[in-house]
Amino acid sequence: MELLRLATAGSVDDGKSTLIGRLLFDSKAIFEDQLESVERFSRQRGDDYTDLALLTDGLRAEREQGITIDVAYRYFATPARKFIIADTPGHIQYTRNMVTGNSTADLTLVLVDARKGIVEQTRRHAFLASLLRVPHLLLCVNKMDLVDYDRDVFESIREEFAAFASRLDVADLSFVPVSALQGDNVVQRSANMPWYEGASLLHHLEQVYISSDRNLIDPRLPVQWVVRPQTNGQPDYRGYAGRVAGGVFKAGDEVMVLPSGLTTRVAGIDSFGGPIDEAFPPMSVTVRLTDDVDVSRGDLICRPLNQPTVGQDLDAMVAWMTERPLHPGDFLALKHTTRWVRAVIRDVHYRLDVNTLHRDESASSLGLNDVGRVSLRVTQPLFYDSYRRNRQTGSFILAAEDTNVTVGAGMLHGPD
Amino acid sequence: MDRGRGVVGQYQLSQLQNIEAQSIHIIREVAAEFERPVLLFSGGKDSVVMLRLAQKAFWPGRIPFPVMHIDTGHNFPEVLEFRDRCVEAIGATLVVASVQDSIDTGRVVEEVGANPSRNRLQTRTLLDAINEHRFDAVFGGARRDEEKARAKERVFSFRDEFGQWDPKNQRPELWSLFNGRHRAGEHIRVFPLSDWTELDIWQYVADEHVDLPSIYYSHRRQVFRRDGMLLAVGPHVSPRDDEEVFEASVRYRTVGDMTCTGAVESGAKSPEDIVIEVAASRLTERGATRADDRVSEAAMEDRKREGYF
Numbered sequence: 209m210e211l212l213r214l215a216t217a218g219s220v221d222d223g224k225s226t227l228i229g230r231l232l233f234d235s236k237a238i239f240e241d242q243l244e245s246v247e248r249f250s251r252q253r254g255d256d257y258t259d260l261a262l263l264t265d266g267l268r269a270e271r272e273q274g275i276t277i278d279v280a281y282r283y284f285a286t287p288a289r290k291f292i293i294a295d296t297p298g299h300i301q302y303t304r305n306m307v308t309g310n311s312t313a314d315l316t317l318v319l320v321d322a323r324k325g326i327v328e329q330t331r332r333h334a335f336l337a338s339l340l341r342v343p344h345l346l347l348c349v350n351k352m353d354l355v356d357y358d359r360d361v362f363e364s365i366r367e368e369f370a371a372f373a374s375r376l377d378v379a380d381l382s383f384v385p386v387s388a389l390q391g392d393n394v395v396q397r398s399a400n401m402p403w404y405e406g407a408s409l410l411h412h413l414e415q416v417y418i419s420s421d422r423n424l425i426d427p428r429l430p431v432q433w434v435v436r437p438q439t440n441g442q443p444d445y446r447g448y449a450g451r452v453a454g455g456v457f458k459a460g461d462e463v464m465v466l467p468s469g470l471t472t473r474v475a476g477i478d479s480f481g482g483p484i485d486e487a488f489p490p491m492s493v494t495v496r497l498t499d500d501v502d503v504s505r506g507d508l509i510c511r512p513l514n515q516p517t518v519g520q521d522l523d524a525m526v527a528w529m530t531e532r533p534l535h536p537g538d539f540l541a542l543k544h545t546t547r548w549v550r551a552v553i554r555d556v557h558y559r560l561d562v563n564t565l566h567r568d569e570s571a572s573s574l575g576l577n578d579v580g581r582v583s584l585r586v587t588q589p590l591f592y593d594s595y596r597r598n599r600q601t602g603s604f605i606l607a608a609e610d611t612n613v614t615v616g617a618g619m620l621h622g623p624d
Numbered sequence: 625m626d627r628g629r630g631v632v633g634q635y636q637l638s639q640l641q642n643i644e645a646q647s648i649h650i651i652r653e654v655a656a657e658f659e660r661p662v663l664l665f666s667g668g669k670d671s672v673v674m675l676r677l678a679q680k681a682f683w684p685g686r687i688p689f690p691v692m693h694i695d696t697g698h699n700f701p702e703v704l705e706f707r708d709r710c711v712e713a714i715g716a717t718l719v720v721a722s723v724q725d726s727i728d729t730g731r732v733v734e735e736v737g738a739n740p741s742r743n744r745l746q747t748r749t750l751l752d753a754i755n756e757h758r759f760d761a762v763f764g765g766a767r768r769d770e771e772k773a774r775a776k777e778r779v780f781s782f783r784d785e786f787g788q789w790d791p792k793n794q795r796p797e798l799w800s801l802f803n804g805r806h807r808a809g810e811h812i813r814v815f816p817l818s819d820w821t822e823l824d825i826w827q828y829v830a831d832e833h834v835d836l837p838s839i840y841y842s843h844r845r846q847v848f849r850r851d852g853m854l855l856a857v858g859p860h861v862s863p864r865d866d867e868e869v870f871e872a873s874v875r876y877r878t879v880g881d882m883t884c885t886g887a888v889e890s891g892a893k894s895p896e897d898i899v900i901e902v903a904a905s906r907l908t909e910r911g912a913t914r915a916d917d918r919v920s921e922a923a924m925e926d927r928k929r930e931g932y933f
Contacts, residue, residue, distance in 0.1 A: 209638055209639050209640075210636065210638070210639055210642075211637075211638075211639035211642045211643070242772075278776050278791070278792070278794065279776070280775045280776050281768045281775055281776075281818070281819070282769075282775065283768070283769045283819070283821050285821075285823070289639070290639040290821075290824075292819055304796055305796075307796075307798065308796045308797060308798055311798040311799045312798075312799060312800075419635070419636055422635075424635055432649070432652040432653060432656055433652045433655060433656050433681075433682070435682060435683075435684065435685045436685060437684050437685040437686065439684075439686075442684050445684060445685075447684075449652055449681070449682070450652075451645060451648075451649045451800070456635065478683075478684070479680070479683070480679065480680035480683040481680075486635075488635045490637070490642065490645050490646070490649075491637065491641075491645050492644075492645040492646075492648035492649050492652070492681070494683070505656050529796055541805065543801050543803065544801075546653075546656070599799065600799065600800070603798070603799050603801065604801065605798055605799075605801045605803060607803050607805055612803070612805035612806055612807065613795055614795040614796050614797070614798075614803045617796070617798045
């Protein structure tokens, strides 16, 4: 059984909560006591209908104000897959929340109201999914029941969106016409839309091919922790623990350790359950090396003939997530793979309008929820790949040095 | 249904292997970036699985931090016995912080009334212990599928100098890049099981042959019905005159304080039996068996804001 992480975004008007509620309910991930509690609260508040948004909006302020404040995580499973939904609000803090939800997503589900068609928010969601390089984008055209299940409505939305998406970096784009309220094409194919020959939404989520989305080409192991038991049984054991961020490692492989540049071989790959033949993303393993080379946290194990970029001058797309604007000259703490370094902002090249994709080159700072191209210099060299090649070794976060709060997310550009 | 270890395809992990790898990554990050982490261990299934993951993270080395039990004094004896056996078997250091001590020293006052419980008092004991030992990272076994306030919580969840959680002002959490930065006196609660569901825990217990306290499995017990839950007759809980005691085959879905943790009728004798039962259940584990969450819609959020687990 595989895991699929999906991110959704949208407002109550799009029927997103109804859609998620239906997926959860039909897959039996909602329990009777949860449903009862939602029904009770809806009645108390005087709603005309049971507001399924209450299933995901758990905080007191959210329930009182009828809004979604923060990313909520929901879980459901079918016999084929387990799904983790990062459900993000469409309006409030949209960039911050959508970037967060999309950063780990395999698939982004964008909802469109069939009566309204493509709106600014649709384009914004799609752009942020492509910026975060979510491999699969699924456009759900909802409320088809309110347009008499009209094929032309669906086709014209599809064409308009496909034209827009051609300007983005979207690897896989799909469309499903649904009615979340009536259940059309959510779990079962709908008899109301015989002209639609594709899969139902759930079937699509179960079948979309995600195996090839990981980088299995460039071996990368950022070292998290050095395992040294120093016990009588294991006096000389030294293992380098980490999560494989790319490629495949096997015993006997010639490897290089950065920053030292020393080469050695993989003596073995260990886990609690016994030796492992091959380590690949996203496994957490412990690697032993044949030579006694100096390796510590923050180092990177790669192959001599396949090394990442090593550098202190970085060029990245940065999403800014705090009120205090980002300016050239600002100092920040930066975390990349398993190391924290200090960074200084050299330049803000342009700010990108997330609704129109227009580049504002006159911008010299980034405000809350802005996205822009930034160059930075860091105190120590990082070992990185471009984000488009590797989401793990190509990403970083920025934290304020005074408050320690996470204030930005960066996606690195590289030689390719 | 293949939920477990079965091969999914070449260079492909099953969903359980996937979330296991993520949890191990989280635990190692904490050990590497914090001065004084501690792992909360109650003997409950989630904390047992968390302890197993910590063991895996540092194997063949030892777990490089102590485990701590917040002892309400109202524990199931089977669970205390299990706790000690388990900690000794893996050679970990156990810290016990006792709610009774907090009461005796006047830090908290025992609840009175119809259903007195020490559940809420634990928060003071926990925060005092964190201060006393200067713990800067505290692993908890909470899962996001448990409760709606938990569904919004970060894996690295910041606590201010008062131990408080501010749900409207959480740090964004991107990729697997966790931000544990904090000032002296503040700490981070870490939830490595965030993405695990109740079913995942049981599947893992079955696949990995994880040992659990016996009360998780079906046994005969003297119980009585209160607020739709089955409570065990014991030193800390007695039935009122109108509550009839009877013997039933029961098991526990959660193990908390004896005063507020209910049993469910069940014949499930193994983790495999329970996987089947959980998959068919129509009630959440907390809804079915925890009086502490029945106080109000936002009972968990309120307790979490104060510094609860």
